[in-house]
Amino acid sequence: MMIKERPILVLGGTGKAGRRVVSRLRSRGHEVRVASRQGDGPARFDWTDENTWEPVLEGVGAAYLIDSQRDDAATSMRAFGKLAAAGGVERLVLLSHRDWLASAGEEKLPCERAVRESGAEWTILKPAWFMQNFSEEGFFRGQLLEGEVVLPTGDGVEPFVDLDDVADVAVAALTEAGHAGEAYELSGPRLLSLGALSREIGGATGRDIAYRPVSPADFTRYATGRGLPEEVAEMLSLLLGWIGEGHFAHLSDGVRRALGREPRDFADFVARTAVTGVWHG
Numbered sequence: 241m242m243i244k245e246r247p248i249l250v251l252g253g254t255g256k257a258g259r260r261v262v263s264r265l266r267s268r269g270h271e272v273r274v275a276s277r278q279g280d281g282p283a284r285f286d287w288t289d290e291n292t293w294e295p296v297l298e299g300v301g302a303a304y305l306i307d308s309q310r311d312d313a314a315t316s317m318r319a320f321g322k323l324a325a326a327g328g329v330e331r332l333v334l335l336s337h338r339d340w341l342a343s344a345g346e347e348k349l350p351c352e353r354a355v356r357e358s359g360a361e362w363t364i365l366k367p368a369w370f371m372q373n374f375s376e377e378g379f380f381r382g383q384l385l386e387g388e389v390v391l392p393t394g395d396g397v398e399p400f401v402d403l404d405d406v407a408d409v410a411v412a413a414l415t416e417a418g419h420a421g422e423a424y425e426l427s428g429p430r431l432l433s434l435g436a437l438s439r440e441i442g443g444a445t446g447r448d449i450a451y452r453p454v455s456p457a458d459f460t461r462y463a464t465g466r467g468l469p470e471e472v473a474e475m476l477s478l479l480l481g482w483i484g485e486g487h488f489a490h491l492s493d494g495v496r497r498a499l500g501r502e503p504r505d506f507a508d509f510v511a512r513t514a515v516t517g518v519w520h521g
Contacts, residue, residue, distance in 0.1 A: 246301030260407035314350030321358030399427035424494030
């Protein structure tokens with residue numbers, strides 16, 4: 241059977257990116273299997289329980305993957321990818337992330353390597369930071385409500401990407417020809433500092449939103465003081481620090497190559513989001 245005649249598996253289908261992928265696939269008439277730990281029967285999936293893997297893959301033509309975020313994520317991804325390919329899954333699309341060591345010529349990220357070596361057609365998505373991290377879906381909205389963005393990003397810039405673009409690319413890779421073997425770096429069309437980002441949101445909402453750059457250590461203390469677990473705060477501090485160090489201060493053409501159009505601009509995201517009142521509390 242062709243992929244359109246077979247279910248498409250979406251892991252993490254209730255998350256920020258996943259639910260957009262699910263919605264788009266269903267609007268195109270595809271049967272979607274949304275798998276999660278809370279699912280029942282063939283929709284139940286748990287990276288730590290291999291007994292749930294084969295049922296979610298039964299009859300599937302393509303699969304959208306996110307890793308487990310565990311120390312053994314690559315090991316699980318390798319085993320799952322091999323199982324998928326052996327069971328007849330034709331395409332695997334992995335939501336990954338940019339990594340400055342890989343960009344500098346180091347070995348590919350382990351989960352990416354696992355998908356590449358699965359035996360199925362593969363596409364890797366490597367997005368910049370999501371614009372939606374500053375909306376009601378993200379963890380920086382609280383800072384915007386307080387009127388001060390406090391981050392360890394210095395004067396660094398980032399090509400923030402709209403999650404709607406990420407989902408559009410994922411759906412294209414899952415359902416259309418021409419994306420096999422591609423690793424798409426996905427960015428918006430502009431490099432933005434956190435200061436400029438704060439000013440754009442402030443201008444759209446009529447509020448004064450300040451940007452206060454801090455050191456990674458100070459950010460960790462700031463975040464844990466607001467209830468974030470220390471290990472999460474330290475990881476955020478590391479990743480945000482990469483912006484300050486300029487590791488991703490470049491635009492990417494992945495959206496254009498995959499979709500044949502320009503990516504959405506941050507100004508479009510701000511205009512859409514401001515009307516909802518989400519930045520006024």
